Amino acid sequence: MNAGRVLATSTSRNVVSEVTRDIVMRTSDMYELFELGRSVGLERQRNGSMEMLEAVVRACSDEQEHLAGALALAGGVFVATQNKHARRVCDALVRRQNGAGGPSMLRVWCELAPYIRLPNIHEVVAEAERMCDVSVLGNLAPFVSEQSVERVASAVHAASVDVLLRMEMGTASYEDAHRVVCAAAGVAQHLVDGTDRGLDRVWALVSDALASTHWASVCTSSDQIYEDVGRAGTEDYRRACTALVSYAQRQNSERADAMVNAVFALQPCLRYLPRSSVRVGRGREGAVLFYMDLLEHMAGQLATRTVNALVMPLAVRYVQSVERDWFESAHALILSVLDAGHAKVAVWYARVVLALYPQRINMDLLDISFTAAIRALAHSSSPELSQSCIDLLIARIDECAASGVERGVRRRELLCVLASQVASVPLDLLSFVMTSVDEHVDCEPLWATRRDVVGHVQDTVLESAELERRPVLASWVWRMRARVDARL
Numbered sequence: 001m002n003a004g005r006v007l008a009t010s011t012s013r014n015v016v017s018e019v020t021r022d023i024v025m026r027t028s029d030m031y032e033l034f035e036l037g038r039s040v041g042l043e044r045q046r047n048g049s050m051e052m053l054e055a056v057v058r059a060c061s062d063e064q065e066h067l068a069g070a071l072a073l074a075g076g077v078f079v080a081t082q083n084k085h086a087r088r089v090c091d092a093l094v095r096r097q098n099g100a101g102g103p104s105m106l107r108v109w110c111e112l113a114p115y116i117r118l119p120n121i122h123e124v125v126a127e128a129e130r131m132c133d134v135s136v137l138g139n140l141a142p143f144v145s146e147q148s149v150e151r152v153a154s155a156v157h158a159a160s161v162d163v164l165l166r167m168e169m170g171t172a173s174y175e176d177a178h179r180v181v182c183a184a185a186g187v188a189q190h191l192v193d194g195t196d197r198g199l200d201r202v203w204a205l206v207s208d209a210l211a212s213t214h215w216a217s218v219c220t221s222s223d224q225i226y227e228d229v230g231r232a233g234t235e236d237y238r239r240a241c242t243a244l245v246s247y248a249q250r251q252n253s254e255r256a257d258a259m260v261n262a263v264f265a266l267q268p269c270l271r272y273l274p275r276s277s278v279r280v281g282r283g284r285e286g287a288v289l290f291y292m293d294l295l296e297h298m299a300g301q302l303a304t305r306t307v308n309a310l311v312m313p314l315a316v317r318y319v320q321s322v323e324r325d326w327f328e329s330a331h332a333l334i335l336s337v338l339d340a341g342h343a344k345v346a347v348w349y350a351r352v353v354l355a356l357y358p359q360r361i362n363m364d365l366l367d368i369s370f371t372a373a374i375r376a377l378a379h380s381s382s383p384e385l386s387q388s389c390i391d392l393l394i395a396r397i398d399e400c401a402a403s404g405v406e407r408g409v410r411r412r413e414l415l416c417v418l419a420s421q422v423a424s425v426p427l428d429l430l431s432f433v434m435t436s437v438d439e440h441v442d443c444e445p446l447w448a449t450r451r452d453v454v455g456h457v458q459d460t461v462l463e464s465a466e467l468e469r470r471p472v473l474a475s476w477v478w479r480m481r482a483r484v485d486a487r488l
Contacts, residue, residue, distance in 0.1 A: 004036050008043040013055045020059035024069040030105040033069050037076020045081050053077065054085050061089040068101035072108045079111055090116055100127035110139035118143065125152060134159040138183025142190070146198065149190045153205040156183045157266075160209035167215055168281040177216035178234065184209040185236040188243035200255060203247055204262035207294060208287075210240055211267060215286035218325055245297045256301035263291065264310055271310075285326070288314060292329040299336040307342045319352055320360075327360070331369065338372045343380035346373040350389040354396050363413035367420050374424045383426040390425065393418050394436055412449040415440055416456040422473055423465035430469065434476050441480060450484045 006019045027033050037056075044053040057077055063070035071093040078086035094116060100106065100123045109124045118124065121144055128136040134156055141152045160180045166172035184206050191203060217237065248256060264270045269284045270291060295302075295311050302311065311333065318330035334349055353361060353369040361369070370393065377386045397418065400411040419437050422430060437453070444450050458477050465473055 004040065007036075007040045007056055009047075011052060013052070016052055016055040017059040020056050020073070021063065024060065024063055024066045024073060027069060028104065030068055030072040030101060031107045033072035034076040034079075034108045034111060037073040037078075038080040039076075041077040041080035041083070041086075050081075050083070053081070053083065057083070057086045057089050061092060067093055067097050068105050071097060071101075071112075072105065075108055075112050075116075079115065087116070094118060094120070100124045103127065103131050103133075106131065106133055106136045110136055113140055113143045122148060125155075129155045132159065134183045135179050138179070138186035141183065141186035146190060149187060149199075150202050150205070153187045153202045153209075156180065156187055157205040157209045157212075159183070160212035164212040164215075164283045164287070167283045174216050177213040178236075180209055180213045181216075181234060181240065182236045184213075185240040185243075188240040191243040191247040199247070200251075200259050201262065203244060203259055204266060206240065207244055207263050207291075208266040210237065210244075211263075211287040211290040211294075212283070214290040215283045218282075218286050218289060241294075244294065248294075248298050249301070251301065253301050253303055256298055257303050257306050260295070260298065260302060260306055260310060267291070270314065285323075288318075289326055289329055292318070292326075292333045296329070296333045296336045299333070299342070300340040302340075304342060304344075307337055307340075308344060311337065312345060320356065331365075335369065335372050338376040341376060341379060343376040343382070343385075346376045346380075347385055347388050349373050350392055354392055358410060358413075363416065366413075367417045370417055371420055371424050374421050378424060378426045383429075386425050386429055387432070390418075390421060390429070390433060390436070393421075394440075397440060408446055408449065411444070412446075412452055415444070415449065415453045419453055419457045420461050422457070422476075423461050423469070427469065430472070438480060442483065447484070447487065450487070454481045454484055 003019050003023050007016060007023075010016050010019070023036070024033065027036075040056060041053060044050060044056075057074050060070040060074040071090060074086055074089050074093060077083065078090050090112065094112075097120060099120065100109070106124065106128055109118065109121075112118065113121070121140060125137065125140060125144060125148070128140065129151075137152050137155050137159075141149065141156075144152055163172050163176045163180055166176070187202065187209075188206050191199060191206070217234075248259065251259065267287055270288065292314055295314075299307065299311065315330045315333045315337070318326040319334065321327045321330065334345065338346060338349070350370055350373045353366055353373075357363075357366045370389070374386055374389055377383055377389065393414065397411060397414045400407045400414065415437070418433070418440070422433050422437070425433050437457075441450050441453055444453075454477065457473070458481070462470060462473055462477065
């Protein structure tokens, strides 16, 4: 009968005590002892022989020389049974334990940390750093103090950079990335529960750790960790991202600016990529994609100088990308920038989306994007620039004036986009846009196109218009519909 079976079944206190001391003395793998304690605890609990279980725990508490082994065995018993006596013994052994207890003890500390306060947790973290064990760091991260979490975040970030570099050399695995993401999620817990004081650096380190491993989500993978989640990432990834966004949105503009500048300093490619046409590795491209998605949620907090100098150059690089994920993220970021009132790029963006239609974007996306540009200009210090955008759209409509089915479809869709602008343009430009729509509808040879434009305004545009312009628009639509019906 092996020693573990003796501990689980023996009815002699003396035998249990002697076997316990012998196992603790002879076993060098601390996690093996922990698992043994867990299995013994479960077996004794099922059999109802808790008295013998306490003999095991008592023998651990009497141990003087092999404290780490005794703690591992007693810890396994406690985690399995939540026995109060085992808890007291573990507390006492933890206080007596000097140092981390060696590399094989690290996984035991991870198991005990959710239940027992670890006064030596900084020594454990230091041992995990020495062993480069990012999984242990992530498991312990929620239990370190706010004053010490930056140290853990720095170690996780260093591991992420190593994974990124190895990925670009073709030697990193999806498991490597997953371990970093799990560790980053553990550190990010402080961003949810913390006091927000002194955690900006932690936020930057966690952000860059996730960015450096984002390639694992966006690359096509047959790995079971990522094959079903895609760009959305694993549960740990989503939890960490939620913590990052939540923390960032609680900050004022000055702190948000500083945080964004910090991540640009950590990831130099964010600065040099917009100035270069050189294609970089998939790992760096994945990092940029992550940051575009993150900055989309922060655009409303950033100062104009930060948006113009750091954020927009990234979006400009990818706004016509052939890669769908980068293309969509770039446009989402620009729309967020426009929605935040940064109108400097509005006229340029209106040109871009008109050029992308219809090959890359459909009418609905053109309508959303063009309207966002007009709305940003209408609320800016230069509302007169809205006229330039409207002129660009009208010129594009006139290009489709020739006959042909395809041109007819494009003309109808572009007319609907023009009609949508009556809800967004500055009031002093409203009359011009209404007149332009009237002229193009009256000249339209296809009755179906005239009907669709009127229906689009009546069913969609009126609902989104401000109250002060609804009476004017309603009267205008009624007159336009009367003219269209009269030409049946």
